[in-house]
Amino acid sequence: MIGFALTEEQLAVQKKAREFAELYMKPYAHDLDRMPAGHFDRKIIDRFATHGYTSFFIPKEYGGQGLDCLSSAILWEELAVACDGISRVIAGSMAAAKCLIVGGTSEQKRRYLTLLAGGKKRVGAMAITEHGAGSDVAAVSTLARKVKDGYSLFGTKYYITNAGVADLYMVLATTDPAKQYAGLDFFIVPGDAKGLSIGKIEDKMGMRAAQNGEVILDNVSVPDENLLGKVGTGFLVAMQALDLSRPMMAVDAIGIARAAYETALEHTRKRIQFGKPLFSKQAVSFALADMATAIDAARLLTWRTCVLIDRGHEFTKEASMAKLFASEMAVEVCSKAMHLMGAAGYSSDLPVEKYFRDAKVLTILEGGNEIQRQIIAQGL
Amino acid sequence: MIFREIGLRIQQAREESCLTQEELAERLGCTQPTLSNYELGKRRLYLNLLNEIARVLNKPLDYFMHTSEQDQGDGIEKLLLDPQLKEMLISAASLPAKERNLVQDFINWRKNQK
Numbered sequence: 001m002i003g004f005a006l007t008e009e010q011l012a013v014q015k016k017a018r019e020f021a022e023l024y025m026k027p028y029a030h031d032l033d034r035m036p037a038g039h040f041d042r043k044i045i046d047r048f049a050t051h052g053y054t055s056f057f058i059p060k061e062y063g064g065q066g067l068d069c070l071s072s073a074i075l076w077e078e079l080a081v082a083c084d085g086i087s088r089v090i091a092g093s094m095a096a097a098k099c100l101i102v103g104g105t106s107e108q109k110r111r112y113l114t115l116l117a118g119g120k121k122r123v124g125a126m127a128i129t130e131h132g133a134g135s136d137v138a139a140v141s142t143l144a145r146k147v148k149d150g151y152s153l154f155g156t157k158y159y160i161t162n163a164g165v166a167d168l169y170m171v172l173a174t175t176d177p178a179k180q181y182a183g184l185d186f187f188i189v190p191g192d193a194k195g196l197s198i199g200k201i202e203d204k205m206g207m208r209a210a211q212n213g214e215v216i217l218d219n220v221s222v223p224d225e226n227l228l229g230k231v232g233t234g235f236l237v238a239m240q241a242l243d244l245s246r247p248m249m250a251v252d253a254i255g256i257a258r259a260a261y262e263t264a265l266e267h268t269r270k271r272i273q274f275g276k277p278l279f280s281k282q283a284v285s286f287a288l289a290d291m292a293t294a295i296d297a298a299r300l301l302t303w304r305t306c307v308l309i310d311r312g313h314e315f316t317k318e319a320s321m322a323k324l325f326a327s328e329m330a331v332e333v334c335s336k337a338m339h340l341m342g343a344a345g346y347s348s349d350l351p352v353e354k355y356f357r358d359a360k361v362l363t364i365l366e367g368g369n370e371i372q373r374q375i376i377a378q379g380l
Numbered sequence: 381m382i383f384r385e386i387g388l389r390i391q392q393a394r395e396e397s398c399l400t401q402e403e404l405a406e407r408l409g410c411t412q413p414t415l416s417n418y419e420l421g422k423r424r425l426y427l428n429l430l431n432e433i434a435r436v437l438n439k440p441l442d443y444f445m446h447t448s449e450q451d452q453g454d455g456i457e458k459l460l461l462d463p464q465l466k467e468m469l470i471s472a473a474s475l476p477a478k479e480r481n482l483v484q485d486f487i488n489w490r491k492n493q494k
Contacts, residue, residue, distance in 0.1 A: 103427060138382060181382050182445035232442050233427055235382070240426045314414070316424040378383075379422050 010074050013067065017075040020051050021082035029083035032209035033354050038201040040165055040211040044089050045121050053079070055117035057094050059101070062109055063117035069244075070306040073251045077299075080255020081262075084358045087255075088210035089123060091248065092161035095366075096124025098244050099170040099186055103229035103237035112168060112188060125166035127157040127189075127215050128238055135371050137172070137238055138181035142217060144173040144227075151175070151227065153187060153220040156199065163213035164198035167191045171217065172234050184234030188226040195220035206357030242366055244309065246319035250302040253323075253330035253362045254295060260330075260355040261291045264337035267344060284340055291333045298326035317379035324372040327362035334359045384421030386430070389444045391419045392461070393437040407436050 006014065024047040032041060048054045057072055058064025067075065079087045093116060100113050116124050133139040142155025153173055160169075169189045176183035189196060199214030228237060265288055268278040278284050301322040308315040334356040338345035345352045363369045394404050405415040408429065417423040425433075434441045460466050472480055 179446075182442065229427075230441060232445050235445075236425070236427045236430065239424055243424065314423055375424075379417075 006074065010071055013071050014074045014078060017053075017078035018081075020053065021078050024051065025079060025082035025086050029086065029209070029354070030351065032083070033085060035208065037203035037208075038211070041209070042165075044086055044209065045123055045165075048090055049121040053090060054093060054121070054123060058097055058113050058117040062113035064113070068306075069247060069309040070303060073247060073302060073306045076248055076251045077255045077258070080252045081259045083209060084252050084256050085207040085209035085354075087252065088161055088207050089165070091245075091252070092125050092166070092210065093123035094248065095126035095161070095241060095245055096166070096168065096170045098241040099126060099228060099237055100188075102240045102244070103186060103233055105229055107225070108188065108228060115168065122167040123162055123165060124168045124170065125160055125162035125215075126241070127160045127169045127171045129158050129160065130156065131158055135368055138184070138235060140172050140174055140184055141177065142171065142173040143177070144175045144185060144187060146175065147221070150221055150223040151187060153189065153195075153217040153222065155217050157215040157217070159202060159212050160215045161210055161212050163211060163215050164201065165211050169196070169215060170228065171215075172238055173217075175231070179232075181235040182232055184238070185231060186228035186234045186237055187222050188228060189217070189220060189222055193220050193222070204361070206354070206359070206361055243316050243319050245366055246323040246372075247302050247305040247309070249362060249366055250298060250305070250319075250322040250326035253326035253359060254298050254302060256355050256359045256362075257291070257295050257298070257326075257330040257333040260334040260337035260352050260359075261288065261295060263350060263352050263355075264288065264291070264340045264345070267341050267350075278340070287336055287340055291336055294329045294333060298322070298329045301325055317376050320367075320372040320375040323362075323367070324369050324376070327359070327369060330359040330362060331356070381421075383418075383424055386425055386444050387419040387421040389446070390425075390433055390437075393433075393439050393443065394419075397437050399437075404433075404436065408432055 028041075028044075032044070035041065045054070052065060055064035056067045056075060058066065060066035076087070079090075097113060097116055100109055104112070112124075116122055128137060128140065130140055130142060132141060142153060142157065144151040144153050151173075153171060155173060157163075157171065168191055171187045171189050172184055173187055174183045175185055195218045197216045197218070199216050201211060201213040204212060228234070265279070268284050268288065271278045279288070301318070305315050305318045305322045308318055334352065338352050338356055341350065341352055344350050347353070367375075394401070397404075399407075401415050401419070402412045405412045408415065410429075414423070418425050418429075430444060431441060434444065460469070472483055475483065
């Protein structure tokens, strides 16, 4: 049976998230987007933590709210509408938590998920990408050298969301490069670990409220118990955590597209040209009709993936379809919104140009869309 | 590619255990087409299920995580899938050590002829 009506609980989650986003995200979106790179505002984390938005994805037994995937998607869309750049801070933390949930031992979950949960104002980061290892995760070359009672980490991670902000990093490293993907493991590295430093902070086109940068590991010592789960499982954990992140990334795209569409709709209804609102022109209203249809289609693909995850079914292909379709849709919708609004869309006085800049990275991030197509094709 | 390699390993381990896809799928609580998709690398296999497969097929987890390049070094189990090579090994094992040396000498001599 397929149902599309949200439950009372889901509606309550949506309403609360919308109110939070209106009060604690939207008013700061413009200024945070204009901040120079390297000026991360920690108040973002304070606001999220105070209102319980740093832990909705963490199971209840570890101090989180334990929302299922569909409820999380409903919540996340409201945050993404307000400012996806700000949301990205929590997305980075969510990625780290997913690694712990998928691959961690009970003790690791108890220790580190509880650290991220609650009102502790702490966030995590997942550190996979390197200069030579982007889409090709198996090419990770950060070395975890076995020493007595632990490991020493050496390497540089690039473009890491929450670099210099995170309280803990989930670092993917190889214990034996000859083993390729089978030699990969995640290591739990505290943000203040000796030997961990932050290199270049990226000056990005969009998602500017969040901080991305280099994480340099120079002889960072971690004990044996900081190797996530069992030895040799890093690749599988990374793949599963990324797959689980995909529907949320699709929601990022839906939220941004919705924000652009709603702004364009309001603008074209108000703006009078040739004696009538712009919206009365078929060329304009049809474009908005296409935008609304595309957003709904992306949401349906995404919610289907969430339901599959929540019911414990296979979801890999469907997650990639959602991320692929939604991210390309968002770029297209933002571009159309900007066009419909003319100079107002192109100017930074209104946020549509920001939405456009924020949307673009979603076709690149956490598995570029060519990778999504590859995953879908493999499943055909 | 990687999931295809893991899938091949599952197929190999399943065949060693003399289980059909239906039989292994039943023990894992999934359908035969699902297992087939994992063996073909069409679906991504996640850690929990691979742990379960390792348990059912009585193999360590890292058995499924070896790359084909590594097989070139110590892929004895793969070599044994060849019935002729397997027969030769069994026959050689039944010979006294001295005669095994003679067989080895013969193999070395043949290799040097090439």
